[in-house]
Amino acid sequence: MMNFEDFDISDDILKAIGEMGFKKSTPIQNKAIPIALKNMDITAQAHTGSGKTFAFSIPVLEKIFIPDKSPQAIVLCPTRELCMQVAGEIDKLAKYVKKLKVLAVYGGQPIGKQTRVLKKGVHIVVGTPGRVIDHIQRGNLDLIGIETVVLDEADEMLDMGFREDIEQILNASPRQRQTLLFSATIPQEIRKIAKNYQNNPKFIKIENKKKNIPKIKQYSFKTNHEHKFDDLCKLFDIYGIKSALIFCNTKKGVDFVFKNLKKNGYSCQALHGDMTQKTRDKVMNKFRNGNVDFLVATDVAARGLDILNLDFIINYDVAQNHDAYIHRIGRTARAGGSGYALTLVTLQDIPAFDNIKRQNKTGIEEKRIPTDEEIEDIKNNLVMDEVKNSVRNGDLEKYIKIIKKNSSSDLSSEEIAAALLKRVREN
Known part of the structure; x- marks a missing residue:
């Protein structure tokens, strides 16, 4: 690892990086920054x-x-979501770069507002391919002065059908530009784009899976369609889950889990591609701000999500492939943290899940869903763990006095404690 001071970076940017709390570079920064600073692809x-x-x-x-x-x-x-996040990071880095303008352009926001800002002058545009094309066609965005094009999460853009838009934007950009392509996977389509639109690019591969996934405890649980939702709720009890991102493969699955969670009194929201962008933003903000405990989402709807302090990812449906699985569980253990990835596996899921396990270098531990009696013991133990923590933290004198005052030959302190435990558990 290098310190950011070791790179050829201006003082204004170094000052902003320092204020953001970063000192040492990550592996991708360590390898990419020196090459990119030399204007290489x-x-x-x-x-x-x-x-x-x-x-x-x-x-x-x-x-x-x-x-x-x-x-x-x-x-x-x-x-x-990713546009807003990237534009926000650039703004933070450019805090001391006077008069620098960054604009995020995306669908779901009135185009007129974006047009007015573009007309005033913008140095860096961060956008979704569709909305960028829209601005180009309307004459709002001229790429003649573009010196750098960045493709962020390139494989996801291709998965979402943006290939033609990306190629149109690259073709509209000056040939003598720098092109930086970042992707979690490098399938054949990405290689074609690199060959056709980059100039002798330097290839960098960071084995983040080995570094990040060990911090994620991965467990699988055998279930069946009849008891699948009940088993999901049992996972909440087993691990004391207060908040989680729950993945389903289809909109229908999202709606089913969402409706049943709500019916069972859980604070939750659904997120899928059929929703308007305005609704999706509203849902995401609720989840990020802690106003909603559980978010049920499809893969497409959850692309680009970055939520700090998310401890649990639950695969209600087994992911379609290993890359999708890695993308899902990567929503937890952000910024060097740790987390849990829990997967429910039915008999029909076993072939697909076996393929995921074969490619997973860190292993997924198979566990058993406890019985109802075992769940009761787990719930009791969770309450008792909290009680023990209260004892260790002290400051119980006034409560001890109340217990002693109410204890008698007919009512022992143990019975009072048991009654309190029962009251906590049943309320």
Whole structure:
């Protein structure tokens, strides 16, 4: 690892990085920043959460010529959420770069507002491919001055059907540009884009899976369709889960889990591709702010989500493949933290899940769903653990006095404690 001071970075950006609490670079930053600063093309395989936003944002910022108010760099992202996140990170890095303008452009927001900002002058555009094309066709966005194009989460953009849009944007950009491509996986389609649109790119591969996944405890639980939802609720009890992101493979599955969770009194919301962008933003903000405990989502709807302090990912449905599984569980254990990934596996899921297990280098431990009696013991033990913590923390004198005062030959302190436990458990 290198310190950011070891790179050829301007003092203004170093000051902002320091205020954000970062000192040492991550592996992707360590490898990509020096190459990108030399204006060379990069194809980088790096997983979500690896620190790649800094890896391309710092070199992009170093090249910006402030007096020129036309767009000089464009960053393409698969989702509105990721656009907002990337634009926000660039803004933080550019805190002390005077008069630098960054704009996020995406669908779901009135195009007029974005148009007005573009007309005033913007140095860096961060956008979804569809909305960028829209601005180009309307004459709002001229790419003639573009010096750097960044493809962030390139494989996800291709999965979402943006290939033609991406190629149109690359073809509309100057040939003598720098192209930085970042992707969690490098399938054949990504290799074709690199071959056709990059100039002798340097290939970087960061084995983030080995570094990140060990911090995620991965467990699987055999179930069947009849008891699957009940087993989901049992997982909440087993692990004392207060908040989680729950993945389903279809909109129908999301709606089923959401409706049944709500019926059982859980605070939850659903997220899928059929919702309007405005509704999706509202749902995401509720979950991020802790106003909703459980978010049930499809893979497409959850792309680009970055939620800190999320301890549990639950695969209600087994992911379609290993890459999708890795993308899902990567929503937890962010920024060096730890987390749990729990997967419910029916008999029909076994072939697909076996393929995932074969490719998973860290292993997924198979566990058994406890019986109802065992669940009761687990719930009691969770309450008793909290009680023991209260005893260790002290400050119980006034409560001890109340217990002693109410204890008698007919009512022991043990009976009072048992009655209190019962009251806690039944309320």
